[in-house]
Amino acid sequence: MDLIELLKRAQANTFAMYLKTHNFHWNVEGMLFAQFHEFFNDLYTELWEAVDTIAELIRAQDAYAPGSLGRFAELSSVQDENAVPSTRDMVMKLLADNDIVRASLYDAFKAANAANEQGIANALQDRITSHDKHGWMLRSFLKQI
Numbered sequence: 001m002d003l004i005e006l007l008k009r010a011q012a013n014t015f016a017m018y019l020k021t022h023n024f025h026w027n028v029e030g031m032l033f034a035q036f037h038e039f040f041n042d043l044y045t046e047l048w049e050a051v052d053t054i055a056e057l058i059r060a061q062d063a064y065a066p067g068s069l070g071r072f073a074e075l076s077s078v079q080d081e082n083a084v085p086s087t088r089d090m091v092m093k094l095l096a097d098n099d100i101v102r103a104s105l106y107d108a109f110k111a112a113n114a115a116n117e118q119g120i121a122n123a124l125q126d127r128i129t130s131h132d133k134h135g136w137m138l139r140s141f142l143k144q145i
């Protein structure tokens with residue numbers, strides 16, 4: 001798969017994780033409501049900005065960025081969420097999605113390096129570092145004392 005296609009998939013996966021995180025920000029309930037409402041807020045905001053960053057990498061290659069729910073659904077490997085899971089399940093689902101997004105970013109990163117597109121590779125490396133941080137935080141919520 002070529003670099004542009006891999007960037008589109010990474011953008012769609014990031015959008016899908018963004019949307020699910022915003023969904024959870026709206027619908028989380030329970031004793032930890034305030035903490036998770038705020039945590040999901042920070043996470044979806046970071047992902048929202050990342051969708052734009054990746055879209056502009058695609059435009060800089062003179063290709064068009066996907067921008068519809070239909071195209072995002074076609075391109076994304078992140079499962080859509082129609083239910084309202086428990087808080088713990090929300091965290092587990094986002095942790096699984098985080099791995100999917102990171103893997104798609106890494107695929108695009110390898111293609112960027114192979115194509116000698118160092119600017120794109122650097123931007124994708126920054127995205128991968130952000131998802132490593134998201135993974136750390138999400139995993140930390142699941143630890144029992």
Ligand SMILES: [Fe+2]
Nearest residue numbers: 025026037041
């Ligand atoms: Fe809000």
